Amino acid sequence: MKKDDFQLLECLAAAHEPLGFAALAASAGMPTATLTRQLAKLVAFGYAEKVAHGSYRPGPRLLALGSMIVEHAAAPSYRPLLEELAQATGQNAELYALSPNGPVFLLSVPGRTEIRITLRPGYLVKSVAVHAGGVFSFARYADEVPAVAEQLKARGLSRQAFRERVRAADRQRFYVERGQIRPELARAGVPTPDGRYCVCVSGGVSEFPASKDAQLRRAMLAALERFEAARWPKQSA
Numbered sequence: 001m002k003k004d005d006f007q008l009l010e011c012l013a014a015a016h017e018p019l020g021f022a023a024l025a026a027s028a029g030m031p032t033a034t035l036t037r038q039l040a041k042l043v044a045f046g047y048a049e050k051v052a053h054g055s056y057r058p059g060p061r062l063l064a065l066g067s068m069i070v071e072h073a074a075a076p077s078y079r080p081l082l083e084e085l086a087q088a089t090g091q092n093a094e095l096y097a098l099s100p101n102g103p104v105f106l107l108s109v110p111g112r113t114e115i116r117i118t119l120r121p122g123y124l125v126k127s128v129a130v131h132a133g134g135v136f137s138f139a140r141y142a143d144e145v146p147a148v149a150e151q152l153k154a155r156g157l158s159r160q161a162f163r164e165r166v167r168a169a170d171r172q173r174f175y176v177e178r179g180q181i182r183p184e185l186a187r188a189g190v191p192t193p194d195g196r197y198c199v200c201v202s203g204g205v206s207e208f209p210a211s212k213d214a215q216l217r218r219a220m221l222a223a224l225e226r227f228e229a230a231r232w233p234k235q236s237a
Contacts, residue, residue, distance in 0.1 A: 008038050009062060012048060018055035081199060081227040082109040085220065091203040092117050098191065098198055106197075113203035115185055174217040179205050188213070190220045192228070199224055 011027040012019065019027065025035050039056060042048035046061035082093035090112040096103035105119040169175050170191075175198070178186040186208035189200035199220065208216075 008035075008042060009047060009058075012056060012058045013062070015057070018051050018057040020053070020055050024056060076107075077231070078107065078197070078199070078227075079109065081223060082107065084223055084227075085109075085199070085201055086111040088219070088223070089201050089203075089216075091201040091207065094187075094189075094200040094202060096189070096198045096200065098196060103198060111201070111203065113207060115203050117202060172217070173221065174213070175200075176208070176213060178208060178210075188216055188220070190217070190224055192224065 007028050007030075008024070011024060015027075021035070021039075024030075024039070025032060028035065030038070039048060039050075043050055043056075043059065046059045048056050048062070049059040050056055078095050082095060085091070085093040086109045092111045092113060092115065093109045094105065094117060095107040097106055098104075105123045106121055108117045108119070110116065173190055174188065175190075176186075176188040184204060185202060186205045187200050187202040188208065189198040191198045201216075201220065
């Protein structure tokens, strides 16, 4: 890779939303011809992704590379929290990095459930699960990905309705899905206070009755708050 490639990757990674061609050209300070050539190469190799309206954002290979770095730097520190949740709930406990494209799997601790998680660190979860009770998606612009747009269309959900559900889940700090990604699988998650990660528990659909959502949400948020308080104790005055 050349200097121009890294410059473009830095621009894409620093943006909080997909960038149009003109915005990328201004940010990278590249001539149009050079930018066109470099973008085509990055898209071809999976380091950039073209979405709706000609905008670009980090591609799956770049996200996977970044997540593997994060895994070595940050994920191990969350293992005690995952172990606590796995022990308390009996479910698998998982950690995801949140990216504009969706959650990236980092780490898991198996629970007593028969459901097993076989994702590899760095895997970008592209499926978006939507149901009447909420949303399991951390991708703010996921509906701009053609494959996801097709999923939403098949479920009769408009882009506006999808984003409203994402905002509602954000406000509650609780994401849940049942049987949408895999028929036998259910998963619930809460985001970390800094918005960089999501801590989840997963297991069989029968182990996640909707009647227990509020109780599970409170328990997960309480465990996360205790964990964060222990990691970052307040300085005495």
